[in-house]
């Protein structure tokens with residue numbers, strides 16, 4: 001058990017290191033650097049740029065730069081963001097909570113609602129309402145994600161004015177006056193845009209698994225003990241049909257950041273997505289490296305969390321104690 | 322309404338499952354308090370449909386016909402709504418199902434599942450848990466608290482069925498419906514489980530409806546037997562009467578069978594000596610020897626895990642043989658004797674044509690979307706015996722011999738019944754013209770009619786000169802098919818000789834227990850039965866001395882049993898070639 005755990009941690013560290021190293025090299029191979037970009041060549045003169053490059057060590061061989069980066073990282077220094085003009089750690093510290101809020105609320109919504117609706121739909125496969133929700137999830141799936149986000153922006157936000165079109169909160173609102181409500185209003189549409197496509201997939205996975213399990217012998221046995229239908233569904237059918245959705249959750253916990261980049265752009269959400277786009281555009285090496293590091297750690301934690309959930313759902317996966 | 326004594330009164334019960342034909346049609350019978358009633362019939366006769374109807378748990382799309390009446394302790398359940406059914410299920414009528422491997426929720430602890438039967442009927446959680454523990458102790462768990470914390474996959478089939486019986490009997494229902502409760506279990510475990518059901522039933526005054534395809538088993542355990550045929554009740558009589566009627570029909574059938582030829586002392590076609598099979602540290606087969614001549618048959622019996630399948634695989638070199646020699650004799654078409662144990666590559670492939678295996682669950686392993694005839698023809702083509710239309714023609718002819726007509730032969734494997742698929746698997750093995758056929762549980766999970774058919778097919782083949790190794794739990798079938806038999810326990814042969822002796826009056830205690838577990842139809846037999854305690858130990862660490870000693874019921878077992886391993890010794894008269902391994906031989910025959 002202990003050995004397996006240590007191996008797992010080792011693998012995770014290796015993965016994070018590999019991802020960070022790859023991005024570290026790739027962004028340096030792209031044309032331009034923090035002091036000379038194809039888009040903003042006017043900022044620095046050639047001589048000034050050369051001085052700056054030497055000062056930050058960008059003129060040295062890439063392997064040497066990487067070792068230096070790792071050395072400073074080990075001391076807790078993520079470097080200086082050229083684009084934001086502040087330490088990378090600070091830039092990340094303001095953006096990360098916004099994205100974490102968005103992703104957490106979107107995934108929670110998508111999985112809780114998706115599993116509940118999917119289970120119900122799979123259990124009552126033949127009913128008319130189940131067929132309707134089936135159609136609804138299919139419709140959502142067939143709309144490209146960015147289009148869905150734009151539709152939400154145009155409809156409820158711009159045209160009908162129910163929700164704000166962007167940002168994290170209303171800057172003119174006096175402190176403590178309905179701050180929470182305001183937050184929720186700002187959060188609603190980006191969350192929905194991120195959650196809906198995921199929820200549609202979860203629903204379909206869960207519905208299929210529930211239908212597969214509903215005629216199982218142990219379900220019949222539970223009924224024969226006199227359990228009411230809703231208890232049979234909630235207690236026996238649900239837990240034994242969670243595997244596909246939980247596996248998908250593992251995938252989403254690590255890839256939701258990608259979806260967030262699009263949604264954050266469309267709703268001007270001041271999160272990691274926007275930070276990364278900005279960082280890549282400006283060849284802000286340390287910022288990109290820092291963001292990738294965070295993303296890789298999230299991936300690893302997400303997968304671990306999903307694996308633990310799978311162990312909970314299926315005791316057969318546990319080692320004999 | 323009904324007379325006060327009937328706990329269950331069924332009147333003109335019918336079930337429609339789509340289509341015109343009824344799955345059950347006009348079934349009427351009544352069950353009194355504490356009565357033991359057997360329900361028999363072929364697969365598809367409507368036994369499980371009846372069980373479903375009695376609990377209001379018909380499969381999706383099936384429903385009661387309007388004429389149906391069903392009274393549970395006087396309550397008209399055919400008019401009951403979901404709520405009343407729910408209150409009755411588990412409290413007044415319980416169900417034990419066929420597949421203990423599938424009937425427990427894999428993600429919930431056993432104790433919680435048993436306790437559910439009480440909480441579902443308003444018992445408080447703590448009280449329910451306590452009752453569940455008591456009940457688990459009652460159904461034979463030595464450490465009920467540990468059992469309550471276990472998950473289904475941590476228990477053997479027999480233990481799972483005990484847990485399910487605990488759940489079904491927790492509320493002491495007036496009626497318990499047991500649908501093939503022991504079909505999926507080993508014969509020795511079967512007897513334990515049936516004894517348990519009977520004891521619980523007697524204690525709580527529950528009436529038992531025991532459903533089985535095995536008339537002998539049912540007659541032993543029940544007072545009355547109902548027989549279903551195509552959804553109709555065709556017999557309802559005292560158990561002894563139904564059994565006697567059946568025996569007469571069977572006797573007529575046996576009389577017409579021609580006598581067996583006695584094989585001459587020709588050299589064996591298969592000669593295996595001291596075969597040992599290892600999977601890592603586990604020794605599944607330990608020094609087993611056997612020899613077969615053309616037209617001979619050998620039966621191999623023993624509980625699951627005794628190494629029967631591993632031996633079968635070793636005979637075909639499908640698993641590596643760790644020790645021992647394996648030789649094929651001079652073949653029919655002048656083939657040379659070969660040392661199968663040493664062959665490799667192409668030579669091994671060619672030799673395998675001479676020895677074929679019908680694996681356990683062979684029917685289930687057929688590619689579902691292939692037609693029966695193409696599956697058989699494929700074997701011919703692989704071995705270069707025929708191709709294209711000719712292969713197909715020969716495949717059809719062979720299938721026809723096995724009672725699969727042209728229409729069935731053109732069906733896809735998934736459209737065939739279990740018994741039909743099993744016969745296709747046999748045809749596939751026979752198609753390449755083997756000299757030796759090894760059958761691993763060819764009769765498991767088939768109904769009576771299919772069983773007869775398969776026995777007849779194998780018997781015909783044997784008379785045609787095929788050497789047979791038959792592995793089966795079905796001792797009476799082994800006796801009919803194979804003049805010789807051997808009993809295996811934890812990888813070793815513990816007794817061997819003529820089937821008439823080994824399978825009827827064996828000498829050593831394990832074989833005696835195995836044989837006494839076979840239902841005979843005689844209720845008195847249940848009293849004489851030797852019911853083994855516990856289950857077969859893990860083969861990774863077999864007990865020292867006589868491997869059977871922890872479970873052995875022999876009154877004189879002693880020090881020597883636990884320290885020294887008995888080897889196979891001949892039992893007089895010597896020409897009978899009867900051998901057994903036990904320190905306490907000879908013993909008086911058990912029956």
Ligand SMILES: Nc1ncnc2c1ncn2[C@@H]1O[C@H](COP(=O)(O)OP(=O)(O)O)[C@@H](O)[C@H]1O
Nearest residue numbers: 600603605624625626627628629630631632860
């Ligand atoms: N492929 C395998 N790997 C490891 N152990 C095996 C394998 N196949 C069978 N065994 C073990 O060998 C023993 C004998 O099994 P088997 O030959 O299947 O017995 P039977 O056919 O009598 O039920 C069992 O304990 C089983 O768990």
Ligand code: SF4
Nearest residue numbers: 867870873882903904
């Ligand atoms: S040797 Fe001893 S333990 Fe083994 S079967 Fe005989 S009496 Fe029982």
Ligand SMILES: [Mg+2]
Nearest residue numbers: 629630681761
């Ligand atoms: Mg087997």
